[in-house]
Amino acid sequence: MTQNYLVTGSAGFIGSKVTEFLLNQGHAVTGVDNMNDAYDVRLKEWRLRRLLEKPKFTFAQSDISDKVAVRMVFASGPEYQAVINLAARAGVRQSVENPWVYVDTNITGTLNLLELCKDFGVPKFVLASTSSLYGSNNPQPFTESANTDSPLSPYAASKKAAEAFAYNYHFLYNIDVTVLRYFTVYGPAGRPDMSLFRFVKWIGEGVPVLVNGDGRQTRDFTYVDDIARGTIAGLKPVGYEIVNLGSDTPTTLTETIKIIEHLLEKKAKIVHGPIHPADVPSTWANISKAEKLFGWRPQVSIEQGLIHLVQWYRENQSWASQLST
Numbered sequence: 187m188t189q190n191y192l193v194t195g196s197a198g199f200i201g202s203k204v205t206e207f208l209l210n211q212g213h214a215v216t217g218v219d220n221m222n223d224a225y226d227v228r229l230k231e232w233r234l235r236r237l238l239e240k241p242k243f244t245f246a247q248s249d250i251s252d253k254v255a256v257r258m259v260f261a262s263g264p265e266y267q268a269v270i271n272l273a274a275r276a277g278v279r280q281s282v283e284n285p286w287v288y289v290d291t292n293i294t295g296t297l298n299l300l301e302l303c304k305d306f307g308v309p310k311f312v313l314a315s316t317s318s319l320y321g322s323n324n325p326q327p328f329t330e331s332a333n334t335d336s337p338l339s340p341y342a343a344s345k346k347a348a349e350a351f352a353y354n355y356h357f358l359y360n361i362d363v364t365v366l367r368y369f370t371v372y373g374p375a376g377r378p379d380m381s382l383f384r385f386v387k388w389i390g391e392g393v394p395v396l397v398n399g400d401g402r403q404t405r406d407f408t409y410v411d412d413i414a415r416g417t418i419a420g421l422k423p424v425g426y427e428i429v430n431l432g433s434d435t436p437t438t439l440t441e442t443i444k445i446i447e448h449l450l451e452k453k454a455k456i457v458h459g460p461i462h463p464a465d466v467p468s469t470w471a472n473i474s475k476a477e478k479l480f481g482w483r484p485q486v487s488i489e490q491g492l493i494h495l496v497q498w499y500r501e502n503q504s505w506a507s508q509l510s511t
């Protein structure tokens with residue numbers, strides 16, 4: 187049956203993929219995005235153009251931290267079956283420079299959307315959260331019941347608050363909530379502030395490749411299509427659940443550079459820099475809960491995923507090479 191969904195952050199890396207998949211399944215999507223310049227807006231415009239070609243997509247350029255503006259979107263739209271909140275300020279290191287914009291979007295913006303779900307009778311809320319919440323002290327692989335009381339960055343702290351508000355609105359108003367903790371997402375048209383996009387660009391352009399630390403830190407890199415499938419699976423009614431979406435295959439930065447060198451047939455000129463204290467040292471997801479609740483498992487290996495990313499970069503190199511990383 188065709189459903190109406192509201193996806194925030196729809197011009198973003200993950201939001202545009204989730205929107206594309208929902209539209210491909212025949213659903214109608216209202217996308218909300220404020221098109222901010224946290225990174226080069228050309229990437230957001232590129233993703234948005236592709237969505238605007240699809241007939242069941244409606245776009246509202248609106249800021250979720252603006253209570254009045256976002257209420258207008260709900261008031262003028264159809265009855266939504268769910269809100270998928272993927273809009274966020276998402277950079278770990280940038281959050282240390284300006285924590286306030288993280289509070290505005292990730293906390294106030296999430297609260298505004300929850301309040302509107304209550305007022306407009308939207309029964310389901312999906313919230314994007316992050317593996318950054320696990321910090322540096324939990325045993326790995328990280329399980330959802332781990333202690334998340336020691337966030338290393340304002341970004342992680344803001345997501346912790348968003349999770350708590352989502353729980354509260356579930357408790358008080360019976361809104362069904364799935365919180366998804368994503369583990370380092372990568373893929374075509376990804377964020378230019380993230381390591382794999384940067385490595386592809388830097389190796390591709392023959393410029394020095396900055397590796398913070400010795401390159402042995404690991405990330406549970408997860409391909410964007412797997413994340414989008416898992417996010418849509420998260421629409422299932424669950425009460426209130428927090429669920430990891432990761433690849434369960436931690437890979438070192440050095441290993442990813444080797445794969446990219448091979449795909450681009452170019453050698454990286456590596457320069458080492460200091461590790462940022464707000465960056466978690468390693469991540470690894472326990473994904474048994476996602477499998478049990480949603481029958482979800484990642485399908486794309488890091489090797490396959492990097493083939494798609496490199497191919498996208500080559501096809502779009504004329505403008506992607508100009509993006510600031």
Ligand SMILES: NC(=O)c1ccc[n+]([C@@H]2O[C@H](COP(=O)([O-])OP(=O)(O)OC[C@H]3O[C@@H](n4cnc5c(N)ncnc54)[C@H](O)[C@@H]3O)[C@@H](O)[C@H]2O)c1
Binds near residue numbers: 194230251291316372
């Ligand atoms: N990419 C990852 O590795 C990763 C990992 C963990 C969690 N997440 C979470 O997943 C979600 C999507 O991340 P992404 O990587 O696609 O980031 P992204 O920055 O590409 O997408 C977020 C989108 O939200 C929009 N946005 C930001 N503030 C807004 C506001 N106030 N009002 C309306 N729109 C606003 C941005 O313009 C952007 O297009 C975020 O919640 C992020 O915290 C991402």
